[in-house]
Structures are given as C-alpha cells and as structure tokens.
Amino acid sequence: MISDVTVIYDAGGTGKNGGGSGGGAGRRYVTAGRDGFxxxxxxxxxxxKIIDVGQNRGRWLTACCWMTKSRCLAVASTNFRIYFYDGAFSPAPITYIEHKEGTPSCLGYRASNDMEGGKEILMVGDHNGYVTVYFLEDEWNKKDWEDEPMDFKKNAKPIRRLYHEGHWVTKVGFVEDLQAMVTCGLDGEINLCNVHLNQRKPNQPPIKLHKKYGVHTWCWxxxxxxxxxxxxxxxxxIWNPFGTMAMSTLQGHNAPILDVQVNEAVQHQLISMSVDKVVKVWDIQHYRCIQTFTDKTEYKPEDRLTCMVFDRELPGLVMCSNTLNVLPMRVKVETNRTHTAPIVGALFNDVFNQIVSGDSQGTVRVWDVCNGHMEFEFRRAHGDHKLTCLGFDVSKRRLYTGAEDGEVKLWNFS
Incomplete structure (x- = not known):
C-alpha cells in the first residue's frame, strides 16, 4: 500500500554531487510505500524508477517530499531515519538523518529566502506528537557523506517541540502567506507556529474546532x-487563521476524511477524499458539494484509498491505494438558454429516452437525452394563462399540463 505521494514538476535534474542526468525533464509522480520502495x-x-529504501527488511516508508532548492527527495522510514536521494533518483542515498526521537509520520519542506539565510528547512512530525525542525546547511547535497548520517553545526541544531502529546502528528507544512508552520494531529488540534523557533505563534493557542476527533489533514x-x-x-x-470560529462546515462524507486539496486550476474548488473511496468536489464560495465520485476499483490487500495529490499541470487528482489512479479534473460545461421564461418543470421519460420541459409562458419542449438536441416543441399550451405544472401518466405515453386558471390538459406524447 502507498503511504504518501508527491508530484515533481521539474524532474530529471542532476545526479549525486551535481553530476549526471535524471533521464529527461518533465513531471513525475513519486510514491513511498509500506513495502519499503x-x-x-x-x-x-x-x-x-524504483528505489529499494527498506532493503527488504520490512521497513515501511511513511512519507516523502521534494526539496525544490537542492532538487533532492526526502523519504521517511520506520527505522527512525530520513533518507535523501538526488534528482536522478540514484539507488543509493546521498545521506540520511538519524531521527531516533520517534517514528517519522509526515514531512514538510520550506526553502528560506536570501534574507533568512537561504537555508532549506525540513519539518518532521512523529508518532509521539513531536515536530522537529532541521536546518540544512548550504550545498549540503554536494558533500560526500561517505554513508555517514548528516551532522549539524551548533548554530543550526534541530529544534524539537511537543505539540500533540501522545498522538501521531498527521501533517506538517509551511504556509508562505502566513509565514507559519502548520501542524495537526490525532488529538484534534491544529497549531500555527514560527518555524525558525519551532513554537506556537504569540497569542495563537491550539485550534480545536474538531474537538476531540483526530485531524488527518489541512490545506490553505x-x-x-x-x-x-x-x-x-x-x-x-473552513476556518479563518485569525479567529477561533468556523466559517462553514461541509458535511456529506460517511467515512473519515483522509485528505483535502485545493483545485489549483480552479481556486474556488476544494477536493476531499475519504477512506471509503469517495471523492467530493466543493464550491467554497457557496459552501456546497458540486460533484461526487466513487472509485469502483477493488484494491488488495485493503480496499481503501490512502492518499492523494493534485497535479496542476494535468490538471487532475492522483489517488493512491496499492497503485495509482488519475482522475482528470478538466470539466467543460456548455450551456444554452433553452427557454425564454422561468422553467416550471422538467421530466425524464425513460420510455422514449427524452426530457420534457415547460415554462411559465406555456412553451413545452422535448429533448433528446443522448445529444441534447430539441426534437419538437409546442407553444401557448394554455393560451394566455401561465403554465404551472406538468407530469406523465402511468404509461408515460401521455403528458398532463396544468395552468393557473385551474385547467388541466392531456397531450398525446407518443
């Protein structure tokens, strides 16, 4: 089963220590799995390419992330290590971090700007509720570590902080707009933190909108x-980072939610995925569900989805279980005005595979379901009186229409 997935938009860069080719430019999907690969x-x-990180020792991989500045891949393993691989995805890691404080459960990344020293920052959440921030020195990936773990200078020692006592940290990341590290865990809390100090921001207590229910994910x-x-x-x-009240609550899933993502192609859309393989698309301007998908694929050994990522170049949703599936999110909708007055009803006739619609001016139109073309129409069904309702008889071969004057007419639909 796949534990984590990420999209690399500039894959095919340099090999170890800056040399070599990565096999061509372009985007790639990278997955880290429970099988150690x-x-x-x-x-x-x-x-x-396939990289055997676990070395066939039954070690799960829990998370992965792409480091854009150094063009390296960070991979977290249950053997209390975080491995780093070059942009060519060479089989041997450049180096690794000994993370003995707990099993790494999630990774976050930020490339600091020049005013902040230009260092790369790796954020690691673990199963004990701690978040550790590692500050990587310049050109760390160019050094020859000789299979030794990464060492840290005194002025750049990792900072470890407890945020979710006794509970797994489920997600950690950095939001540039807020200049904040954000964490969430199975204790139901969300924290907004200063990444350089690895501590909560002043006057920013833990956010507990989910009460005691565990939080799996967040997105900005x-x-x-x-x-x-x-x-x-x-x-x-949906909540504002500067307040403690929820702006809105979106309900509709019947199982725990694993992930939420913003549709980067259409910024006002939110995509959510639950463990029962249901994906929902939400309009966050009007706070309503606009589409629901159910993955009908039967996965083994566990028939469930585990993670997802949004590919902005496709655009589409990459969903994972024991393999990958891509759900394109490019939707083209063509609309035409079908009536010149308010529509009072629309009926589907499964006998003739047609739709019948009527408007208040008495215009009744019949449409072909397959191609959307209008087949025929009749107007002023009730003269100068407004049409108010319509319906079929039991055989669906006759159409009834009613008007504001109380008159009902029967039309031979067949």
Missing part, C-alpha cells in the same frame, strides 16, 4: 485566505 512514475502511470485556500481541515469526524471545517 520508492517508485517514480511517468504521467501515463508507467514506472520510471489562497483565494479565500482560510484553512480547510478534515479528519475522523467526517466533516470539513
């Missing part, structure tokens, strides 16, 4: 300047 995929879902909605979070309570809460 990192797999690199082409966008058409054919394998590109840039357009709405708000967060969306979800977890074991099966609802998505």
């Amino acid at each position: 990192v797999k690199v995929w082409h966008p058409n879902l054919t394998p590109h 909605c840039k357009l709405k300047k708000s967060f969306a979070s979800g977890g074991l309570d099966r609802q998505i809460i």
Whole structure:
C-alpha cells in the first residue's frame, strides 16, 4: 500500500554531487510505500524508477517530499531515519538523518529566502506528537557523506517541540502567506507556529474546532485566505487563521476524511477524499458539494484509498491505494438558454429516452437525452394563462399540463 505521494514538476535534474542526468525533464509522480520502495512514475502511470529504501527488511516508508532548492527527495522510514536521494533518483542515498526521537509520520519542506539565510528547512512530525525542525546547511547535497548520517553545526541544531502529546502528528507544512508552520494531529488540534523557533505563534493557542476527533489533514485556500481541515469526524471545517470560529462546515462524507486539496486550476474548488473511496468536489464560495465520485476499483490487500495529490499541470487528482489512479479534473460545461421564461418543470421519460420541459409562458419542449438536441416543441399550451405544472401518466405515453386558471390538459406524447 502507498503511504504518501508527491508530484515533481521539474524532474530529471542532476545526479549525486551535481553530476549526471535524471533521464529527461518533465513531471513525475513519486510514491513511498509500506513495502519499503520508492517508485517514480511517468504521467501515463508507467514506472520510471524504483528505489529499494527498506532493503527488504520490512521497513515501511511513511512519507516523502521534494526539496525544490537542492532538487533532492526526502523519504521517511520506520527505522527512525530520513533518507535523501538526488534528482536522478540514484539507488543509493546521498545521506540520511538519524531521527531516533520517534517514528517519522509526515514531512514538510520550506526553502528560506536570501534574507533568512537561504537555508532549506525540513519539518518532521512523529508518532509521539513531536515536530522537529532541521536546518540544512548550504550545498549540503554536494558533500560526500561517505554513508555517514548528516551532522549539524551548533548554530543550526534541530529544534524539537511537543505539540500533540501522545498522538501521531498527521501533517506538517509551511504556509508562505502566513509565514507559519502548520501542524495537526490525532488529538484534534491544529497549531500555527514560527518555524525558525519551532513554537506556537504569540497569542495563537491550539485550534480545536474538531474537538476531540483526530485531524488527518489541512490545506490553505489562497483565494479565500482560510484553512480547510478534515479528519475522523467526517466533516470539513473552513476556518479563518485569525479567529477561533468556523466559517462553514461541509458535511456529506460517511467515512473519515483522509485528505483535502485545493483545485489549483480552479481556486474556488476544494477536493476531499475519504477512506471509503469517495471523492467530493466543493464550491467554497457557496459552501456546497458540486460533484461526487466513487472509485469502483477493488484494491488488495485493503480496499481503501490512502492518499492523494493534485497535479496542476494535468490538471487532475492522483489517488493512491496499492497503485495509482488519475482522475482528470478538466470539466467543460456548455450551456444554452433553452427557454425564454422561468422553467416550471422538467421530466425524464425513460420510455422514449427524452426530457420534457415547460415554462411559465406555456412553451413545452422535448429533448433528446443522448445529444441534447430539441426534437419538437409546442407553444401557448394554455393560451394566455401561465403554465404551472406538468407530469406523465402511468404509461408515460401521455403528458398532463396544468395552468393557473385551474385547467388541466392531456397531450398525446407518443
């Protein structure tokens, strides 16, 4: 089963210590699995490379992330290590971090700007509720570590902080708009933190909108300047980072929510995925569900989805279980005005595979379901009186129409 997935938009860079080719530019999907393998995929879902991180020792991989500045891949393992691989996805790691404080459960990344020293920052959440921030020195990936773990200078020692006591940290990341590290855990809390000090921001207590239910995920909605979070309570809460009240609650999932993502192609849309393989698309301008998908694929050994990531170049949703599936999110909707007055009803006739619609001016039109073309129409069904309702008889071969004057007419539909 796949534990984590990420999209690399500039794959095919340099090899170890800056040399070599990565096999061509372009985007790749990278997955980290419970079998101990990192797999690199082409966008058409054919394998590109496979890296045996676990060395066939039954070690799970829990998370992975792409480090854009150094062009390296960080991979977290249950053997209390975080491995780093070059942009060519060479089989041997450049180096690794000994993370003995707890099993790494999630990774976050930030490349600091020049005013902040330009260092790369790696954020690691673990199963004990701690978040550790590692500050990587310049050109750390160019050094020859000789299979030794990464060492840290005194002025750049990792900072470890307890945020979710006794509970797994489920997600950690950095939001540039807020200049904040954000964490969530199975204790139901969300924290906004100063990444350089690894501590909560002043006057910013833990956010407990999900009460005691565990929080699996969060995402930042840039357009709405708000967060969306979800977890074991099966609802998505939209909230403002500068307040403690929920802006809206989106309900509709019947199982715990694993992940939420912003549709980067259409910023006002939110995508959520639950463990029962249901994916929902939400309009976060009007706070309503606009589409629901159910993955009908039967996965083994566990028939469930585990993670997802949004591919902004496709655009589409990459969903994972024991393999990858891509759900394109490019939707083209063509609309035409079908009536010149308010529509009072629309009926589907499964005998003739047609739709019948009527408006208040008495215009009744019949449409072909397959191609959307109008087949015929009749107007002023009730003269100068407004049409108010319509319906079929039991055989669906006759159409009834009613008007405001109390008159009902029967039409031979066949």
